[in-house]
Amino acid sequence: MEFNSAPSTIMHIDLNSCFASIEQQANPFLRGKPVAVAAFTSPGGCILAASVEAKRLGIKTGLRVRDGRAIYPKLIVLPPDPWKYRNVHLSLRRLISDYTSDFVPKSIDEFVLNMKDYPKLIKGNMKNIGMEIKTRIKAEIGEWLTVNVGIAPNRYLAKVAAGLHKPDGLDEINKNNFLDIYSHLKLTDLTGIRERNAARLNGMGIYSVLDFFEAPVWRLRAAFHSINGLYWHVRLGGYEVDDVEFGRRSYGNSVALGKNIATTAGLSPVLARLTEKMCSRLRAAGYRASGIHLMLAYKNGSWWHKGRLLTQPYFDSRDFYKAAFRLLIEANPNSPVLNIAVSCFGLSRDTSLQLGLFEDVDRKRSLVQSVDLVNERWGGFTVTSARSFGGAKMVMDRIAFGGIKELEEFTLNPA
Amino acid sequence: MAEVIDEKVVVGMSDSPKWVKWKNRIHQIDKVGLHYTFREGRILYHMFSVSTNTLAMKLRFDTETLAWKLMEVESGI
Numbered sequence: 001m002e003f004n005s006a007p008s009t010i011m012h013i014d015l016n017s018c019f020a021s022i023e024q025q026a027n028p029f030l031r032g033k034p035v036a037v038a039a040f041t042s043p044g045g046c047i048l049a050a051s052v053e054a055k056r057l058g059i060k061t062g063l064r065v066r067d068g069r070a071i072y073p074k075l076i077v078l079p080p081d082p083w084k085y086r087n088v089h090l091s092l093r094r095l096i097s098d099y100t101s102d103f104v105p106k107s108i109d110e111f112v113l114n115m116k117d118y119p120k121l122i123k124g125n126m127k128n129i130g131m132e133i134k135t136r137i138k139a140e141i142g143e144w145l146t147v148n149v150g151i152a153p154n155r156y157l158a159k160v161a162a163g164l165h166k167p168d169g170l171d172e173i174n175k176n177n178f179l180d181i182y183s184h185l186k187l188t189d190l191t192g193i194r195e196r197n198a199a200r201l202n203g204m205g206i207y208s209v210l211d212f213f214e215a216p217v218w219r220l221r222a223a224f225h226s227i228n229g230l231y232w233h234v235r236l237g238g239y240e241v242d243d244v245e246f247g248r249r250s251y252g253n254s255v256a257l258g259k260n261i262a263t264t265a266g267l268s269p270v271l272a273r274l275t276e277k278m279c280s281r282l283r284a285a286g287y288r289a290s291g292i293h294l295m296l297a298y299k300n301g302s303w304w305h306k307g308r309l310l311t312q313p314y315f316d317s318r319d320f321y322k323a324a325f326r327l328l329i330e331a332n333p334n335s336p337v338l339n340i341a342v343s344c345f346g347l348s349r350d351t352s353l354q355l356g357l358f359e360d361v362d363r364k365r366s367l368v369q370s371v372d373l374v375n376e377r378w379g380g381f382t383v384t385s386a387r388s389f390g391g392a393k394m395v396m397d398r399i400a401f402g403g404i405k406e407l408e409e410f411t412l413n414p415a
Numbered sequence: 416m417a418e419v420i421d422e423k424v425v426v427g428m429s430d431s432p433k434w435v436k437w438k439n440r441i442h443q444i445d446k447v448g449l450h451y452t453f454r455e456g457r458i459l460y461h462m463f464s465v466s467t468n469t470l471a472m473k474l475r476f477d478t479e480t481l482a483w484k485l486m487e488v489e490s491g492i
Contacts, residue, residue: 026449026464027471027489041416083462087451142449379456 003175004153004238008126009116012150012158013133015092016167018109019049022088023078025142035076038065039398040258048080052167082397091141099129104245112155114243126151130170153238159191178238182209200224212236251289252343253278255395260299260336264328267296267340269390273381274342275324276388277395279317280380282344283372288313290346292320294327297339304331313348316368317385320344417473417487424474426483432463432474437485442467462486 015021019037024030034054038045043066050059050068054075059068068075089108096103102114115121120129130149137145150162151172161171164181173181187198187209204223206212212220213236220229231241253274261267271294282289293307306327314320324342355361371383381392425436431447448471449464461476473487 022449028446028448028466029471029489083453084449084451084464087453088449375456377457379458382456 001233001237003178005175006153006238008151008153008158008172008174009114009121010152010155010158011113011115011126011130012148012152012155012162013092013096013111013113014148014150014159014162015088015109016146016148017049017051017055018088019080019085020051020054021145022084022142023081024051025088025144026084028144030076031144033076034059034072034074035078036065036068037078037080038068039080039256041065041077041079042258043069045077045258046256047077080398088141088145092137095133095136095140099133112158127170127172134168134170154235154240155242156191156235157238160185160189163189163191173238175238178213179210182213182236185209187212197224209236248285249347250293250343250345251278251282251285251287251347252293252341253281253395254295254339254341255398256339257337257394259394262333262336264331264333267328267333267337268325269388270340270394271324271328271342271391272321272385272388273391273395274340275321276317276381276384278342278344279315279320280372280375282347283315283350283368286350287347288315288350289320289344290314290348291344292323292327293343293345294324294331295339295341296328296331296333296337297341298333299336299338304333306330307345309346313346315350316364321385321387417471417489420485420488422485424483424485426474426476432465435465435467435472435474435483435485442470442472 020035023035023037032053033051034057035051036047036054036059037049038047040046043064045065047059047061047063047065047068049061054068054072057072059071059075065077068077085108089105092111093105096111096113099120100113100115100118102118104112106112115126115129130151134147134149137147146168148162148166148168149170150158150160150164152158152161153174157173161173162169164171187193187201187207188195190209193201200223201212204215204219206215206219206223212232215233217230217233220233221227223229224232234241255270255274257270261270290313291307291309293305295303295305297303308323308327310319310323374383375381422437426432427434431450432444434444435442444465445468446466447463448466451462453460453462459478461478463474463476465472465474469490471489472485475484475486477484
């Protein structure tokens with residue numbers, strides 16, 4: 001297949017070491033030092049972001065604090081401050097909207113811009129626009145913040161380009177240089193190709209990114225046993241297959257527990273708190289849900305999960321809690337739990353009310369709406385169930401890792 | 416590690432915070448590292464991560480009471 005000869009109009013922007021860089025922006029005494037932002041600052045806490053200086057020492061996202069300190073004992077470890085990161089995200093969003101209205105945040109620190117037919121591109125070129133965005137971020141948001149900019153004819157290659165030179169890179173993949181760039185990449189350098197996919201490709205005689213690009217579709221389909229083979233063929237040729245946005249299908253909340261809890265009684269306040277948080281978001285978005293799912297990940301590496309359909313769509317936290325608590329009893333945890341996650345699915349718009357034979361649903365809705373109004377005025381959990389009190393200290397404000405769904409809630413209602 | 420303070424303070428402001436009076440001492444602010452906002456219920460708070468020549472501070476301005484609080488202090492690391 002010929003590589004797409006169309007000009008590059010897609011730009012991928014990735015804020016380097018997002019949480020850690022923002023902390024260094026806020027506090028100049030942290031600049032130039034190895035810094036990590038971790039879910040908990042205790043030795044078992046998981047590192048969510050490492051500064052550029054920490055990464056150079058080999059401290060990466062996903063390590064435990066104790067492992068980071070084993071590499072560098074003076075590592076500065078900070079707890080996350082979600083509103084700092086959300087505000088920087090909003091500032092980036094405002095800045096990017098000066099260039100195009102056709103952009104998508106892929107996560108708290110990643111944006112994809114389509115510049116096709118926008119005046120800034122008609123007047124200039126993509127690399128100059130990328131440079132201008134970098135300069136403006138430093139001038140208008142924070143001088144310590146750097147971004148990687150990737151430019152290509154499609155979204156996938158723009159992301160690959162953004163990863164070529166970290167930090168503070170600006171690269172383009174186009175019809176003139178793709179062979180050179182592909183020849184310097186390993187299969188596992190490509191997002192979406194990890195060891196298992198690489199092994200599948202190896203099995204079909206594909207050992208390099210150039211082999212991957214040149215492979216016929218039938219061989220790729222055979223490697224992936226699916227249509228994904230065709231998608232990879234199109235992607236590497238610079239054509240678009242990833243401009244798909246998936247709608248919301250569920251609401252959920254999870255927490256990494258900072259202490260050992262191994263009983264149903266110990267977990268139930270946490271479950272109650274998570275369920276209330278999930279349901280207030282569900283109702284604020286105007287939905288009901290007809291299914292519930294619970295997941296427990298244990299410290300010993302094992303995990304348990306189960307979903308259940310409910311008898312009808314519900315909106316009240318108490319109904320979801322009852323169903324989730326039954327699942328928790330079924331799980332019967334007997335070893336320390338690391339993570340607990342609850343989610344609801346089967347979303348439907350909360351436009352009509354199904355009256356119940358045995359309960360006054362209208363009255364229940366009025367009560368829930370009143371509680372939501374009080375909490376909206378005075379802050380979340382001002383009025384809450386007594387059973388969730390014990391979970392208050394454990395369920396903190398966090399940014400969903402890698403996810404973007406929660407961004408809808410604060411970008412639509414910025415402070 | 417930052418020390419939690421949570422005390423009322425007086426702040427001199429002109430476009431951005433210029434000085435903080437805390438424990439009867441005036442600290443000149445050299446730099447505003449980050450300014451961000453959030454809501455707790457209906458109340459909008461402005462947060463300023465600022466630094467003096469020796470301290471990093473987190474200041475909070477409550478738009479309902481128009482009062483300043485020093486939330487955290489960290490000495491130069």
